[in-house]
Amino acid sequence: MTHDRFPAISRILHWLMAAMILAMLFIGIGMVASLTEYHWLLSIHRPLGIAILVLAAIRLVNRLAGRVPALPNDMPPALRFAAQGSHIVLYVLMIAVPLVGWAMLSAARYPVVLYGAFELPPILPQSDLLYTILRDAHTLLALTLFVVFLAHFTAALMHRLVFRDGVFESMASLRSDSRRR
Amino acid sequence: MGLAVTGVATVCIAAGFAFVGGFLTPQRLTQARIIDRFEQLNGIHPGFRRNHAKGVCIAGSFDSNGNGAALSKAVVFQRGSTPVTGRFAVAVGKPFVPDNETEVRSMALSFKLRDGEEWRTGMNDIPVFPVRDAQAFYQQMLATRPDPATGKPDPARMQAFLAAHPETAKALQVIKARPFSTGFANASYNSLDAFRFVNAAGVSTPVRWSMEAVDPFVAETMSGGQPTDVNYLFDDLIARLAKGPVQWRLVATIGTADDATADATVAWPDSRQRVTLGTLTINRIATEQPGNCSDVNFDPLVLPAGIAPSDDPLLSARSATYSNSYRRRAAEAKTPSEVQVPLATKDATP
Numbered sequence: 001m002t003h004d005r006f007p008a009i010s011r012i013l014h015w016l017m018a019a020m021i022l023a024m025l026f027i028g029i030g031m032v033a034s035l036t037e038y039h040w041l042l043s044i045h046r047p048l049g050i051a052i053l054v055l056a057a058i059r060l061v062n063r064l065a066g067r068v069p070a071l072p073n074d075m076p077p078a079l080r081f082a083a084q085g086s087h088i089v090l091y092v093l094m095i096a097v098p099l100v101g102w103a104m105l106s107a108a109r110y111p112v113v114l115y116g117a118f119e120l121p122p123i124l125p126q127s128d129l130l131y132t133i134l135r136d137a138h139t140l141l142a143l144t145l146f147v148v149f150l151a152h153f154t155a156a157l158m159h160r161l162v163f164r165d166g167v168f169e170s171m172a173s174l175r176s177d178s179r180r181r
Numbered sequence: 182m183g184l185a186v187t188g189v190a191t192v193c194i195a196a197g198f199a200f201v202g203g204f205l206t207p208q209r210l211t212q213a214r215i216i217d218r219f220e221q222l223n224g225i226h227p228g229f230r231r232n233h234a235k236g237v238c239i240a241g242s243f244d245s246n247g248n249g250a251a252l253s254k255a256v257v258f259q260r261g262s263t264p265v266t267g268r269f270a271v272a273v274g275k276p277f278v279p280d281n282e283t284e285v286r287s288m289a290l291s292f293k294l295r296d297g298e299e300w301r302t303g304m305n306d307i308p309v310f311p312v313r314d315a316q317a318f319y320q321q322m323l324a325t326r327p328d329p330a331t332g333k334p335d336p337a338r339m340q341a342f343l344a345a346h347p348e349t350a351k352a353l354q355v356i357k358a359r360p361f362s363t364g365f366a367n368a369s370y371n372s373l374d375a376f377r378f379v380n381a382a383g384v385s386t387p388v389r390w391s392m393e394a395v396d397p398f399v400a401e402t403m404s405g406g407q408p409t410d411v412n413y414l415f416d417d418l419i420a421r422l423a424k425g426p427v428q429w430r431l432v433a434t435i436g437t438a439d440d441a442t443a444d445a446t447v448a449w450p451d452s453r454q455r456v457t458l459g460t461l462t463i464n465r466i467a468t469e470q471p472g473n474c475s476d477v478n479f480d481p482l483v484l485p486a487g488i489a490p491s492d493d494p495l496l497s498a499r500s501a502t503y504s505n506s507y508r509r510r511a512a513e514a515k516t517p518s519e520v521q522v523p524l525a526t527k528d529a530t531p
Contacts, residue, residue: 025198026197026198026201029198029201029202030201030202031501032202032212033201033202033203033209033211033212033213034211034212034497034501035210035211035212035215035315035494035497035498035501035502036314036315036494036497036498037497038212038497038498038500038501039482039490039496039497039500039501040497042500108478108507108511109476109477109478110478110480110483111298111299111483113483116486117296117298117485117486119297119298126476128471128476128511128512131508131511132508132511132512135508135511146198150191150194150195153190153191153194154187154191157183157186157187157190157191158183158184158187160183161182161183161184161186161187162183162184162187
C-alpha cells in the first residue's frame, strides 16, 4: 500500500492531457470517416495536436526531472514491467503522433494552419513517398496510442477497484501537496 | 464487481471509438466510399486525381486593385501582386478521355500570399453545381452511370433521381441554358460554393467568386462541330499562351440575407452587387509532373485569414474527399500525362 502522490504539476499535466488526447483520438478517427463534419474537426485536430506535442515535451522534462512515487512492493514483476513499459510507450507516442502529423502535412504541401493566419513552417520537403509512409504511420501510431490508452485506463480502474493499492490515488488525488498522508 | 465495472467501462470506450470511426455503420457515406465510387465508374488510373484527372499546370500572378480590402482582411486583396500557380482540367475522372467527350472544365489556383499564407480554390465553368450535398452527389454518380448494355445512362434511373432531387433538375436546366465556350482561355470559372469574406473589423460577408475571361466568349457549337483532336482543348490553350498572357478578372458577388449560402444548386440573383477584386494573368504552362501542380491537392478549404467557409455542406465534403483522392494517388506510381506541353513553351516551368 502506497500513499505517495505525484507532484501537483504532474497530476495537472496528466489529467489535462488525458482529456486532450482522448478527445484527439475520437476527433481523428471521426474526421477521416466524415464529410460534413470533416473541416471543423480538422480545424480542431491540428492546433490540439500541436498543443499536445508542446505539453508532452514539457511533461517529459517534468517526468525526467521530477519525483515518481514507487509502485507497491508486492506488485508482481510482470505487472511492474507492463506498467513501466507502457508508460515509456505512452510518452513516445504522445510525441511521435503529433510530430508525424506535422511532418506528413509538410510532405503533402498542405499549409499547417493552427488558427487564422498563424501557420507552422513545413518540416519536410514535398514528397509523395514520405507523405504516404507518414500518413500510414500517423494512423498506425494513433491506433496504437488508443490501444495503450485503453490498457492504461483498464489498469487504472483495476488499481482503484480491484487491487486498491493506492496507485490510482497517487495520480487522482486533489490535494495540492505530494507528501505522505 | 470491480472487475465487471472495469471491463464494461473499457468496452464502452472501445465501442464508442469504433462507432465514431464508422466501423459499426458500414452504410454510412464516408469520403472513402465516394472515392470508391469514382473508381468503380472510371476505373483506377494510378497516380491520377480521381476526378478532373486530365489537366495541365499553369502559372502567373494576381494583381489586386485593393477593392477587396474593405470586404476581406486577406493579404491577397491588398493592392499589389501575388504569385499564382494552378491547373486547368476537364471535369472527368479519366486521364485519357478525349476532350470532345467532356463538357465541364475547371480552373484550380494556389495563391502564395506575401505573409506566407496560401489560398487554394477550385472553380468550374458552370453557373451552379448540380447537387446540394455529398449524399446527392453520390446518388447522382450512380444515376448517371452508363448502362453496360447500352453504354448510355439509364433514363429511368436518372428520372427517378431527378424526381427525388428537384433542385438538381432545376440546376441542370440553368447549366444547359448556357453554351460552353470553345476553350479554356475564353471560359469563366465560378466558385459555385459560397464563402465568407471577413474584414479587419470582423464583419463577415457572404460571397461567391468568379474568374471572368478577358478573352471574348465564343460559344462551342453543338454536337458534331467539335474538333476531333483528342487534346484540342489543351492544344488550343498552349497555342493561345504562345501568343501572349491570358487574363481573367476576379469578381466577387456579394450575397444578401436572402441568398442561400448552403445551396450551391441555386444561382444568386443577377442584381447582386459585384466587386472586381483584380486581374489574374496566366503566362506559363507546363506538363503536369512531380514537382509542379501535380503535387497539389486543390482543397477548397485551404484558405487564408479573411476568407472563411460558409455553411455550404459541399465545402467540407469536397475537402474530405479530395484528401482521400490525394492520399490514394500519392501512394501510386506516376504515369505521364496525356497532355504534353511542347519544349518550346516548357522553359518557364510553373
